[in-house]
Amino acid sequence: LESVVSVGRENAQERRKRREVRRVKEKSKAEREEYKAAKSIQHHERKDEMKELEAVLSQLQKQAKSESKVHVSLLDADQAPEPRINSVFLAHPTRNELILHGGERYDGDVHHVFSDLYTYSIGKARWKQIQSGYQPAPRCGHAAVSRAVHGGQVFLFGGEYASKSGNVFKHYQDSWILHLARDHSPQWECVHDGSSTSSSKPVPSARSGHRLALVHNGKRVLLFGGFHDSGRGSPKYFNDCFLFCLESYQWHRVDLSPKCIASPEPRSAFHLINLPNQESNETLMLFGGYSRKRGKKADDEVSIIHEDAFEVILEPVSESSSIENENHFRVRYDSVRTSGNAQETLQGLRMCCVMNGTEAWGFGGVKEIAADDDGLVLKEVFSAQLLLLLLGKSKWVIPKVESGDDVKKVHESTQLKRALAAQRRRARRRAAKQQQAGKEIETKLEVAEENSEENDGARQDEGMKQNEDDKKKDWPCARANAGVAIVGKVLYVYGGYYEKGERQVVLSDLYRLDTSKMQSWECIQTTKIHEWRGSSGSDDSEHSESSSESSDSDSW
Numbered sequence: 001l002e003s004v005v006s007v008g009r010e011n012a013q014e015r016r017k018r019r020e021v022r023r024v025k026e027k028s029k030a031e032r033e034e035y036k037a038a039k040s041i042q043h044h045e046r047k048d049e050m051k052e053l054e055a056v057l058s059q060l061q062k063q064a065k066s067e068s069k070v071h072v073s074l075l076d077a078d079q080a081p082e083p084r085i086n087s088v089f090l091a092h093p094t095r096n097e098l099i100l101h102g103g104e105r106y107d108g109d110v111h112h113v114f115s116d117l118y119t120y121s122i123g124k125a126r127w128k129q130i131q132s133g134y135q136p137a138p139r140c141g142h143a144a145v146s147r148a149v150h151g152g153q154v155f156l157f158g159g160e161y162a163s164k165s166g167n168v169f170k171h172y173q174d175s176w177i178l179h180l181a182r183d184h185s186p187q188w189e190c191v192h193d194g195s196s197t198s199s200s201k202p203v204p205s206a207r208s209g210h211r212l213a214l215v216h217n218g219k220r221v222l223l224f225g226g227f228h229d230s231g232r233g234s235p236k237y238f239n240d241c242f243l244f245c246l247e248s249y250q251w252h253r254v255d256l257s258p259k260c261i262a263s264p265e266p267r268s269a270f271h272l273i274n275l276p277n278q279e280s281n282e283t284l285m286l287f288g289g290y291s292r293k294r295g296k297k298a299d300d301e302v303s304i305i306h307e308d309a310f311e312v313i314l315e316p317v318s319e320s321s322s323i324e325n326e327n328h329f330r331v332r333y334d335s336v337r338t339s340g341n342a343q344e345t346l347q348g349l350r351m352c353c354v355m356n357g358t359e360a361w362g363f364g365g366v367k368e369i370a371a372d373d374d375g376l377v378l379k380e381v382f383s384a385q386l387l388l389l390l391l392g393k394s395k396w397v398i399p400k401v402e403s404g405d406d407v408k409k410v411h412e413s414t415q416l417k418r419a420l421a422a423q424r425r426r427a428r429r430r431a432a433k434q435q436q437a438g439k440e441i442e443t444k445l446e447v448a449e450e451n452s453e454e455n456d457g458a459r460q461d462e463g464m465k466q467n468e469d470d471k472k473k474d475w476p477c478a479r480a481n482a483g484v485a486i487v488g489k490v491l492y493v494y495g496g497y498y499e500k501g502e503r504q505v506v507l508s509d510l511y512r513l514d515t516s517k518m519q520s521w522e523c524i525q526t527t528k529i530h531e532w533r534g535s536s537g538s539d540d541s542e543h544s545e546s547s548s549e550s551s552d553s554d555s556w
Contacts, residue, residue, distance in 0.1 A: 049168040057161065057170065060115075060137055067133030070185045075127040081118050083508040083530045085497050086140040086556040088156065089483025090352075092180065093148040096122045098485055098492060101178075102159065104140035105506045108534020111166035113138040117178075117186070120510070122487060125524060135188045136176050137161060141208030141556040147218040147246075151181025155221050155246065160208040160229075169229050171206035175244065175251075191249040203251040204242045209268025209290075209556045215282045215314060220245055222254075224286065224312070227268040234301055237266035237291045241312075241331045257315055257332040264333060267291045267306050269347070269556050275311070275391050276357035282314040285336065285391065290347055305347050309336040309394070338389075340396035348480025349387070350496075354489065354515075360389040361486060361515065363493045364479045382478035382498040386513075401513065403474060403520040475521050476511045481556065489516040502535045 087103025098120040105112045115138035117130045136142075142159025146152065155177055161170045173194035180186050196203045204210075210226030221244040229235040241254040256263060264270075270289030287309035292301045311334040351362035365383040388397040476482075482496030491514075495507045510525035 049163040049165060053161065053163045053168055053170055057137055069132070070187055071131040072185055073129050073131070075129060077126060080127055080508055080525055080528055081116065081129075082112075082114070083495060083506040083528055084112075084114055084140075085481045085495060085506055087114070087483065087495075088142060088144040088154075089485055089494050090144060090146055090154070091485045091487045091492075092119065092152060093146040093154075094152040094180070096487060098122065098487070098494070099146070099154065100483070100494070101144070101154075101156070102136070102139050102142060104162065105530065106166060106504055107530060108503065108532045110164045110533070111162045113140055113161050115139065119186075130186050132188060136174070136190075137172070139172060142172070143210050143212045143223075145212045145214050145221060147214055149218065150179065153180065153246075154178040155212070155244070157204070157212060157221075157223065157244070158207050158210055158226065168231055171208055171228050173204060173206040175249075177246075192244075192251065201250065202253050204240070205238070207238060210238070211270060211272035211286075213272045213274055213284055215243070215274070215284070219247060222272070222284070222312075222314070224272055225264075225267050225270060225289070227266075227291070234292055234294050237268060239264050239266040243329065254314070254329055254331045257313075257330040259315075260332045262333065262335065264289075264308070264310050265291070265306065270306065271349075271351050271360075272312070273351070273353050273360050273389075273391065274357055284312040285394070286310045286312050286333075287336075287338070288347070288349065309338050310334060311336050336394055338394045338396060340390075341398050348382075350482050350484040351387075351389070352484045352486050352491075353391070354486050358391055359515075360391060361484065361491050362387040362389070363476065363484055363491075364482045364496055366480045380499075382480055384475060384478040399515075399518060401475075401518050401520060476509070476523075477507075479507060482507075486515075490514050503532050506530060 081100060082105065084103030084105050088099070088101040090099050091097075092099055100118040100120070101116070103114050105114075115135060117132075117135070119128045119130065120126070121128065136156060136159075138161050139159030140162075142156055144154050144156040146154045155175070157173075157175050159172050161172070162168070174190060175192035175194070177189045177191050178186055179189060192203070194203055194206070204223055204226075205228060207226035207228050211224055213222045214220070215222045223242040223244065224240070225238050227235045227237045243252045243254055244250070245252070264286060267289030268291065271285075271287050273285050275283045275285055287307075289306035291304045291306065293304060294301060313332040313334065314329050315332055317328045317330060347366050349362050349365035351360045353360045363384075363386055365385065367381045367383055386399055386401065388399045389395070390397060476493050477498070479496030479498050483492075483494035485492045485494075490512050493511045493513075495509065497504055497506045499505065507527045508525070509523060509527040511521050511523055513521050
């Protein structure tokens with residue numbers, strides 16, 4: 001009888017184990033089916049968005065064929081281009097003007113991408129809009145350089161167009177030249193559509209976030225890096241190098257020199273600047289950049305901030321090679337160690353070079369101050385730092401402006417307070433979860449202490465607010481991805497963005513600083529406030545959470 005009971009007990013245990021295994025399998029199967037269904041819905045939504053995107057671009061192409069006349073309109077003194085980031089902003093090569101093209105803005109609901117072209121007359125302080133049916137399609141994250149030949153030209157390559165949701169992208173590989181003085185009005189010319197005539201003449205793949213630089217006395221354009229996001233998986237980053245001849249309108253791949261020991265890792269949003277007084281080989285400086293890689297989990301990605309620097313040296317294949325033959329050049333990368341004072345990271349910093357090529361000026365950027373436990377979501381502080389790079393010495397300098405240094409500290413202090421407040425809120429949420437699980441009762445005291453500190457800080461901020469608002473007009477506010485250009489010795493800073501709670505604030509203000517005098521910043525255009533349709537968090541949005549996981553817009 002005992003053996004029968006024992007066998008029955010064992011059989012019952014086995015049945016319970018089998019039922020448990022079946023439940024686990026059924027649950028896993030249901031989860032897999034749910035995951036597949038979600039992926040299928042996402043795939044169909046992406047296909048629909050891609051069809052809509054292609055239809056929009058096709059309509060724009062039809063309009064371009066039907067209308068080629070150029071319309072130039074002078075904006076009123078109180079009018080300015082719509083706020084945008086990741087646009088082309090550079091100095092006119094022959095006139096006392098600035099050039100603005102393309103860009104993007106997210107309003108919390110819809111992703112806007114622009115194709116418009118503007119010039120800003122520095123003497124008249126007025127914007128001029130140039131409209132033409134035949135022009136590059138709407139794009140952002142593209143790159144351009146200018147040269148002072150034939151009345152001035154701008155060479156433009158690549159970029160991307162995003163759907164309204166910002167989930168589907170169309171990257172470009174076309175090349176355009178803007179003739180600034182043709183028939184008394186600027187006109188676009190598509191000089192290369194991106195197609196390759198033969199395997200021996202490869203062209204750069206479609207991409208965004210790349211950089212261009214003029215080489216060989218302005219006869220050619222050097223292209224390096226960038227990224228391509230197909231919307232499936234992680235973006236692909238590049239570290240290839242190409243030359244474009246501005247006379248033959250042909251692309252040529254530049255292979256690595258046998259002398260090259262190591263090359264820069266694939267990246268986007270870096271800096272590529274010509275170095276001065278090179279007697280023999282053409283030499284440039286490449287530094288900084290951004291890329292992403294897959295994290296531990298399938299849907300996670302980790303940001304990589306590149307802080308290394310290289311000399312980019314174009315050297316002839318043989319001593320008899322001439323700069324007239326672009327096929328006879330290879331590229332060598334030599335690691336460079338910079339010195340002096342620089343901010344903690346170069347992410348979001350924008351720089352430009354003065355005409356004599358001895359200095360590069362930059363403004364803004366984003367600093368990482370902490371990370372979540374999984375290391376994926378960054379807490380970031382936007383910077384209002386003015387930076388100077390002495391190119392001949394590879395040395396960073398923080399220049400002093402006679403009036404305004406205290407204002408810069410006010411901006412950065414405000415950003416730091418926001419980030420620390422967000423960090424305290426995360427700590428309180430974690431403490432609350434632990435308290436509900438019965439793990440930590442002592443966290444009540446910590447939460448009370450943090451609340452007290454935050455309330456004290458809020459009262460102090462309120463008392464200083466009026467004084468800070470008066471000071472902020474004397475220095476550009478903290479920002480990333482601003483447009484930076486130099487005309488003569490005057491530095492211009494246009495737009496950029498910062499985050500305020502859940503909102504991305506895109507700026508359209510314009511500041512200038514005479515670098516020969518370094519007396520004070522001058523605000524020559526205030527920001528046009530754009531409508532935000534998304535969530536703003538709490539009413540006190542300055543103290544709302546600002547986790548700001550880096551997006552593609554940061555990587556340009």
